[in-house]
Amino acid sequence: MFEEFLQAPALASWLGLLAGLLAVYLLYSSWTFQDNQKHPPGPRRLPLLGNLHQLDLEKVDKSLLKLSKRYGPVFTVYFGLKKVVVLAGSKAVRQALINHAEEFGEREISPLFHDFAKGHGIVFSNGDGWKEMRRFTLTTLKDFGMGKRLIEEKISEECHNLMEEFEKHKGKAFDNTMIMTYAASNIISAIIFGKRFDFKDPVLRDMVENDKEIIRLAGTASIVIYNTFPMLGPWLKNWRDFMKNTEDYKQHFLQLVNKLRETFNPDICRCFIDAFCTRKLSLEDSDAQGVHYHDDNLVGSVMDLFGAGTDTTSNTLRWSLLLMAKYPQIQDRVQEELSRVVGDRQITMEDRRNLPYIDAVIHETQRFANIVPTSVTHSTSRDVTFQGYFIEKGTTVLPLLTSVLYDESEWETPNTFNPSHFLDKEGKFIKRDAFLPFSAGRRACLGEGLARMELFLFFTHLLQRFRFTPAPGMSEDQLDLTPAVGFTLSPLPHQLCAVSRH
Template sequence: MSLLEDSLLQSSSSVFLLGAAVFLLVLYLFSSNFSSQEKGKEPPGPKPLPLLGNLLQLDLKRPYNTLCDLSKKYGSVFTVYLGHKKVVVLAGYRTVKQALVHHAEEFGDREVTPVFYDFNQGHGIIFSNGASWKEMRRFALSTLRDFGMGKKISEGKIIEECRYLTEVFEKHEGRAFNTTQAVNYAACNIISAIMYGERFEYNDPDFQAMVDRDNETIHLTGSAIIQVYNAFPWLGPWLKTLRNLLRNVEDNKEETKRLIKGLKETLNPQMCRCFIDSFLTQKQSLEESGIMDSHYHDDNLVNSVLNLFAAGTDTTGNTLRWGLLLMAKYPHVQDQVQEELSRVTGSRQVRVEDRKSLPYTDAVIHEIQRLANIVPLNVPHITSRDVTFQGYFIRKGTTVFPLLTSVLRDESEWESPHTFNPSHFLDKDGKFVKRDAFMPFSAGRRVCLGESLARMEIFLFFTSLLQHFRFTPPPGVTEDELDLTPAVGFTLSPSPHQLCAVSRQ
């Protein structure tokens, strides 16, 4: 971190000494925001400071914790200001579901923050809106299904990747190691097979660099200094962290373009090998029909591939790493999972169809996802029109945080929301039960489009690893000493740690 960034975080006053003209301008923006009472009562919230808003009241490294605390005081719909930007926070299962599902049109657009606009310029799938987003999401869903998302063909690819991952773990011969890279590479190879039509070797330096850059980007995007940048984008030219982020993104764009170029040179429209082939074929078909200004252009292709590549790696990889860490921390749960696996499947490879016969294992996986809380703030939304919601008036264009942490740890929905408890998903007879408040993939128009693939990956990778290994803390570390504090990032990964994978064969 640069000296400037350090001073930004240590002393807000030194950062925000601006001229009187800027100060008065911000005060004007605030006064105009605060005077919009004509159409109805606005959501309550803590009183903001001029210029800073409520930034000093938030833990910028883990804002979701502060927002959950504020919801206890101000209710399930409340307002905070990030600088001069007004944000409406939605807390609790019923409120988040009501907004995203029952008011999907009003709350369904994406807020593209300054840093995400820097990444994508409004192209791709995750950080886009309007007709382009609708067409890219529709195309992505259709194409992912064509290439087996959630079907037998995907199951085969995942099972094959399980073998490669198991081989990597076996090489450590029970010694402690960091699971991060191997797990991320395995998860990444599943989406790579769909995107590029091939998997990559774990020791491929270009592949390693691409995955590692993505991980660093997701980590830095959630840092405090980038939250400050999103509130005050004029600070950008002086922020070293932002420069590092943009360099990572640009390097991955160049690598993606190189891979696309190779596929384009061997493209056969009659034999689509992957997502990129399908996109290029659609683009070619439209151009041959004389349509030159469609949504099928290079910027949408590159950014869609990058969106799916990152999303398909990070969330699945982090969920698996949380799962292995929790098994090491709670060995009695690991015992029960392994007993059930041995009893139901023996030594054969677990298949997706076995899930219904593995209720305890299924409950454990769901509880891992619930407690891991991978995307605590959700990806920010924005209102597409004026809306009156739960008695409060919210203007068109207002940033909205549907707080997933508050759903997955809603005290009115979960018996022990802050502890690891697989019984949340089991009835009194030990049968698996679905829970409405289980919403790790969000909901509504922006629900994760790769949910079925992610669920299949997590189930097959987790059960395969638990069949082959017993996971324990490193020598000299007790279960109680394993730290469940997440690392800082846009998504939540376990803090750096090592585990021992002891062969059960």
């Protein structure tokens, strides 16, 4: 076969094709750089591959961080033919996303994200549809208690369910991945569907399974290849698995939406889905806003909220427990503060301002765990000159959150888990500008308020009841803090003991 391929006519046509591609590439690169503008610098690229050969495709953030040391806070890399401008360091990321919020505030919708959302919902949409869905969702989340007492009660209730599950292991080592994920998903489910699911409910289990698989696959090397060369999709197993999981995931949401519709009563608003249907009814005569209230946007938004609200929060909580087991002296201080300030009574959000050390530990967990390392890519809405560089409209922009949360010029000990980053000399909690796990600006996380309540209440309830330790026979040093591969960073599979303190 190979010999046949090398036969003269075949070889000649392959050489012809290569020469053609090279000519196109040379034309393309000379054309892009003849506009007399100063473009962000970057490493030399290869034809077709761009800079892919210089990136670790399963740790893209780490490779980009390395390149930023050489090329500075605003630089260009090519994923194949796609130009990406990377923003690195707290100063550049904040300046772009906050001071130039409009210019840097579009979403870049990669082929994979397009396959997932088809331009609907909130996370992977743009334009008037995105604006309307974001505004409506924020208002509805607030109506359902984001940042208020109502949702606090729901979270505390879920903490008790979770603690019962932990108790069942009677202090023996176990992997908490699934139950932590079920607990977090029940908070967003209470808002979206007006109910929580039993941890054994197959619908909950399937949705969480799909969600986890979608996020894992989205961070694999072959998906980076797919986003660069989408025509390869059908030959890539990870892309086919991604599509299968996305379809199953969507079907679950469609069924839940349809079930709620059967009992819909515009006078009683039970959940986000009811609020959407009521709004749709009230806007039936309004062309301008009404056009956005269709089924694709409903299912898309619900999928976005469930996806964005489940994995992120549960992962951060899993990191927090792993870090407590790894650093028992820090866990001692957390439990000492809890015993002194709260004792055995029910913890509430009100307690947070009297628990500065715990607040610092939660912030430091978010900084150190860095769970969305490359944020979700943005795009420029118009031509912009930024830090002296010209960036044209429609350029993909990657705000490298790793470079903000680990910025050496901002953090005293960036590579060490150190709650003192958030404490002053008197032990009072201090805010830090470079604390940006939720990103910033126009596309910043819209669930931040809810996530912060969940992190505080789940963490404190669990630490009030349990002491977290490595599995028997394992030392703290052996607990591995290397993240698993994925679009979001979760801990590697591990087991911990939750030993009851009472």
